[in-house]
Amino acid sequence: MNGELRFPEGFLWGTATAAYQVEGAAQEDGRGPSIWDTFAKTPGKVLNGDTGDVACDHYHRYPEDVRLMKELGMQAYRFSIAWPRIFPEKGRYNPKGTDFYKRLVDTLHQHGILPVATIYHWDLPQWIQDEGGWANRRSVDYFVEYANTLFRELGDVVPLWITHNEPWCVSFLSHWLGQHAPGHRDLREALQVAHHVLLSHGRTVQAYREAGLSGRIGITLNLTVVDAASEDPADLRAAQISDGNANRWFLDPIFRGSYPADMVEIYTEQAGPFDFVHADDLDIIRRPIDFLGVNYYTRSVVRAGEDGMPKPVPPAGPVTDMGWEVHPESLYRLLTRLRREYTGLPLYITENGAAYPDRVVDGRVDDPERIAYLRDHFAAAHRFIQEGGNLQGYFVWSFMDNFEWAFGYSKRFGLVYVDYATQTRIPKASALWYRDVIAANGIR
Numbered sequence: 001m002n003g004e005l006r007f008p009e010g011f012l013w014g015t016a017t018a019a020y021q022v023e024g025a026a027q028e029d030g031r032g033p034s035i036w037d038t039f040a041k042t043p044g045k046v047l048n049g050d051t052g053d054v055a056c057d058h059y060h061r062y063p064e065d066v067r068l069m070k071e072l073g074m075q076a077y078r079f080s081i082a083w084p085r086i087f088p089e090k091g092r093y094n095p096k097g098t099d100f101y102k103r104l105v106d107t108l109h110q111h112g113i114l115p116v117a118t119i120y121h122w123d124l125p126q127w128i129q130d131e132g133g134w135a136n137r138r139s140v141d142y143f144v145e146y147a148n149t150l151f152r153e154l155g156d157v158v159p160l161w162i163t164h165n166e167p168w169c170v171s172f173l174s175h176w177l178g179q180h181a182p183g184h185r186d187l188r189e190a191l192q193v194a195h196h197v198l199l200s201h202g203r204t205v206q207a208y209r210e211a212g213l214s215g216r217i218g219i220t221l222n223l224t225v226v227d228a229a230s231e232d233p234a235d236l237r238a239a240q241i242s243d244g245n246a247n248r249w250f251l252d253p254i255f256r257g258s259y260p261a262d263m264v265e266i267y268t269e270q271a272g273p274f275d276f277v278h279a280d281d282l283d284i285i286r287r288p289i290d291f292l293g294v295n296y297y298t299r300s301v302v303r304a305g306e307d308g309m310p311k312p313v314p315p316a317g318p319v320t321d322m323g324w325e326v327h328p329e330s331l332y333r334l335l336t337r338l339r340r341e342y343t344g345l346p347l348y349i350t351e352n353g354a355a356y357p358d359r360v361v362d363g364r365v366d367d368p369e370r371i372a373y374l375r376d377h378f379a380a381a382h383r384f385i386q387e388g389g390n391l392q393g394y395f396v397w398s399f400m401d402n403f404e405w406a407f408g409y410s411k412r413f414g415l416v417y418v419d420y421a422t423q424t425r426i427p428k429a430s431a432l433w434y435r436d437v438i439a440a441n442g443i444r
């Protein structure tokens with residue numbers, strides 16, 4: 001059929017969520033507080049004072065949710081493991097926490113759905129934050145102990161592991177811009193956090209190899225394409241700096257074993273010497289991974305501010321409910337750049353999706369914009385594959401509506417609508433469309 005874009009045999013189609021955004025059961029079975037429990041309960045931090053206390057109650061409703069994933073033809077499910085369930089207090093391992101993930105993974109296997117586990121998706125145990133959090137180098141050791149526990153308990157039933165979700169968000173968004181937990185605004189601390197998160201990634205890859213497990217391990221980065229608002233040299237330099245912060249600060253250490261020199265110069269000037277980088281740290285960070293997870297949502301356009309630093313330019317084209325420009329061609333540009341400049345390793349789109357103000361009308365949710373968004377981004381991914389790109393799977397964010405961090409429950413990214421008052425799940429039109437894409441392994 002002409003116009004149909006078929007994906008390679010074995011291409012992995014899935015969806016993604018994260019523990020704090022969907023599980024609820026915040027105190028159940030020994031779970032301890034995370035920095036997001038603390039942040040959400042701090043007045044003014046999260047819209048409407050929303051918290052993850054109940055969320056989608058996935059902790060109890062996962063059997064129904066997995067059944068629905070199966071009905072919708074999903075082949076894989078990317079979820080995250082809540083560190084505060086596994087180590088709720090310093091030095092205390094909580095087997096009941098691990099037991100939940102054993103139940104979840106077992107249920108996924110029973111339904112023929114591939115489990116993909118993200119070890120860290122932002123819910124740092126509060127007891128670690130009380131010791132300085134990721135800015136304290138000891139957090140690296142705590143993380144490796146946590147990861148080794150997961151490899152021991154779940155290593156033979158989880159085939160794909162992701163060490164971290166979006167080090168940029170864990171560091172710059174949370175410790176420099178202050179928009180996410182713990183809500184700090186300190187560039188030097190953000191740089192230390194980025195370094196320790198990357199170091200914990202490298203140490204964990206090492207630990208996974210030493211565990212002799214048969215699965216694969218990688219990391220997920222949120223990446224984008226940064227365009228200059230004009231050809232003015234100041235705007236071009238601003239775009240270069242923005243690209244350095246968003247993309248190269250993480251890609252370079254992981255794939256080249258060094259921080260980007262242009263950015264080191266800027267950050268050293270602004271934040272002081274990098275004395276938190278020890279001699280063999282970068283050799284550890286660059287330990288070979290098996291795949292790279294890419295979270296792509298939008299591109300950015302920047303101009304130079306008075307100080308020459310990048311300033312965002314509001315999108316000219318169509319935007320989602322987050323105000324993010326719909327720009328599928330930049331997914332193609334991003335993937336092509338990764339292949340050209342960084343790696344030929346397998347890539348997975350570990351998140352891509354859109355929020356729109358979905359409404360239930362006569363028991364149904366029509367979301368044509370989300371279908372159009374996904375179709376255009378699938379087509380961009382297909383073009384990359386056609387040109388020889390090694391893209392092996394795609395996880396739509398998100399399986400269901402959930403706690404959208406500082407926006408609380410006001411933003412709906414789900415393929416499945418959640419009525420939070422009743423916890424009813426309603427597959428949106430996009431979920432039924434996605435089911436057909438998976439069945440055809442392609443788009444028309």
Ligand SMILES: OC[C@@H]1[C@@H](O)[C@H](O)[C@@H](O)c2[nH]c(CCc3ccccc3)c[n+]21
Pocket residue numbers: 018021165166169222295297351397404405413
């Ligand atoms: O905002 C939608 C999703 C979140 O719900 C996921 O937990 C998170 O992994 C994720 N990352 C991005 C792109 C990076 C970003 C996150 C938050 C705010 C601004 C940019 C979008 N999303």
